[in-house]
Amino acid sequence: MIDVLNPADGTVVGQAPAMTLSEVNSAIDRTCEAFPAWSRKLAKERSELLRGWFERIRDDKAAFAELMVKENGKCLAEAYGEIEYGLGFIEWYAEEAKRIYGDTIPSHAANAQVMVVKEPVGPTAAITPWNFPFMMITRKVATALAAGCTMIIKPSEETPLTAYKLLETAREAGIPEGVFEMVTGNPKEIGERFTSDTRIRKISFTGSTAVGRTLAGAAGQTLTRMTLELGGNAPFIVFDDADMEAAVEGAVGAKLRNSGQVCISPNRFYVHDAIHDRFVEALAERVSRIEVGEGMRDDFVVGPMINRTGLEKVSSLVESARRGGANIALGGRAHGLGGLFYEPTIVTELDDDAEMARTEIFGPVFAVYRFQTEAEVIERANATEYGLVAYGYTRDLGRSFRLSREIEAGMVILNSGSVGTASVPFGGVKQSGYGREGSFYGIEEYVDVKYVLMSGL
Numbered sequence: 179m180i181d182v183l184n185p186a187d188g189t190v191v192g193q194a195p196a197m198t199l200s201e202v203n204s205a206i207d208r209t210c211e212a213f214p215a216w217s218r219k220l221a222k223e224r225s226e227l228l229r230g231w232f233e234r235i236r237d238d239k240a241a242f243a244e245l246m247v248k249e250n251g252k253c254l255a256e257a258y259g260e261i262e263y264g265l266g267f268i269e270w271y272a273e274e275a276k277r278i279y280g281d282t283i284p285s286h287a288a289n290a291q292v293m294v295v296k297e298p299v300g301p302t303a304a305i306t307p308w309n310f311p312f313m314m315i316t317r318k319v320a321t322a323l324a325a326g327c328t329m330i331i332k333p334s335e336e337t338p339l340t341a342y343k344l345l346e347t348a349r350e351a352g353i354p355e356g357v358f359e360m361v362t363g364n365p366k367e368i369g370e371r372f373t374s375d376t377r378i379r380k381i382s383f384t385g386s387t388a389v390g391r392t393l394a395g396a397a398g399q400t401l402t403r404m405t406l407e408l409g410g411n412a413p414f415i416v417f418d419d420a421d422m423e424a425a426v427e428g429a430v431g432a433k434l435r436n437s438g439q440v441c442i443s444p445n446r447f448y449v450h451d452a453i454h455d456r457f458v459e460a461l462a463e464r465v466s467r468i469e470v471g472e473g474m475r476d477d478f479v480v481g482p483m484i485n486r487t488g489l490e491k492v493s494s495l496v497e498s499a500r501r502g503g504a505n506i507a508l509g510g511r512a513h514g515l516g517g518l519f520y521e522p523t524i525v526t527e528l529d530d531d532a533e534m535a536r537t538e539i540f541g542p543v544f545a546v547y548r549f550q551t552e553a554e555v556i557e558r559a560n561a562t563e564y565g566l567v568a569y570g571y572t573r574d575l576g577r578s579f580r581l582s583r584e585i586e587a588g589m590v591i592l593n594s595g596s597v598g599t600a601s602v603p604f605g606g607v608k609q610s611g612y613g614r615e616g617s618f619y620g621i622e623e624y625v626d627v628k629y630v631l632m633s634g635l
């Protein structure tokens with residue numbers, strides 16, 4: 179068994195099975211064997227089963243939220259927020275299942291009809307991270323099942339309890355064995371099984387760019403298609419015409435969600451020179467009012483880092499900035515609570531050579547850079563191998579359009595710090611991966627287009 183630890187106090191909160199390879203293989207077999215019957219179900223039947231799962235979870239929110247606080251460390255308010263977000267995908271795709279339309283094309287030949295139909299790609303697999311233990315799974319499973327695919331999930335071994343509870347509720351709602359399966363154990367071994375089995379026709383992965391590259395390399399050998407949601411290095415640009423109060427609120431919301439352990443967390447705050455000092459002062463005032471602590475309470479708090487490696491990474495990035503001559507405007511060390519807690523921190527007077535300008539911080543650290551002109555900041559914002567999301571605050575409409583065109587990212591968010599919901603396409607470009615999740619576009623990743631020519635009519 180794998181012990182699951184509460185990052186807030188190190189206690190064991192539960193266990194998950196460390197499956198043997200033969201158990202993993204049996205689960206893959208069930209996923210593949212269940213595909214023909216599931217794909218032939220009426221769209222309405224798949225839709226109703228998904229809707230039933232949605233309702234079953236909705237009746238059990240409190241138990242899910244508590245589990246998420248305990249194994250992930252996020253606060254209760256955020257756990258409930260994630261449940262709403264994650265439920266949104268099941269609800270959306272329960273509806274979308276009925277609307278996977280095909281097409282007809284004017285025929286190129288006499289007495290013929292050209293049709294395009296969409297068919298589920300086949301059995302699929304997914305590997306998910308620990309930072310959103312609920313939503314990462316519902317987003318992938320609901321899409322796959324709606325399209326008529328079956329799916330086997332390997333959740334993060336840091337947060338398998340929420341995952342197994344999702345499986346249990348799916349079974350209670352009548353989603354059959356094989357249609358949705360789950361395995362935990364050795365990630366590398368399981369990843370290799372997923373990528374080498376030619377019966378698995380698609381893999382969806384959310385996690386680090388390094389692991390994404392390994393999986394995509396192996397999947398290249400079997401030509402297994404992939405959706406990859408990888409690392410980010412999001413710029414958050416505040417222009418001198420921005421609504422300062424809104425920009426501070428947006429910055430705090432986007433940065434401190436899940437204690438900064440989010441792939442779309444702003445990693446580089448670019449603030450126009452003319453308002454830089456005022457912005458930093460307002461940000462410090464706002465952030466200093468936010469508490470740090472264990473999450474089983476009703477108000478928002480910044481929680482612990484997920485594990486010792488996460489804490490050490492954040493500490494070492496801040497120390498490296500300090501040594502490089504940056505100014506620590508707030509925080510800057512491990513929190514007095516001890517354990518895995520880190521102080522919400524603001525670092526200023528950084529330059530683009532700083533280690534934290536190139537590395538995903540994954541912690542509650544605001545890294546602030548000055549800029550002078552729009553052209554300069556767009557160039558600096560794009561000077562990264564990543565391209566997941568970019569945020570901008572400006573009241574100038576022309577500038578908003580220019581940003582939306584010129585920023586290299588899968589998502590551009592203007593005058594808001596909030597990105598995700600079920601109805602929009604989530605995903606990146608460059609080394610942040612490819613493919614989209616959510617919205618109409620999400621389902622396209624799980625269907626093959628089949629061209630049918632009926633000639634001789």
Ligand code: ADP
Nearest residue numbers: 305306307333334335365366369384385386389
């Ligand atoms: P993070 O930094 O978010 O933990 P990882 O990429 O390490 O990112 O982990 C994301 C998911 O990938 C987790 O479920 C983890 O267990 C899994 N994972 C880690 N290494 C491998 C691997 N070599 N092959 C397949 N999955 C892996």
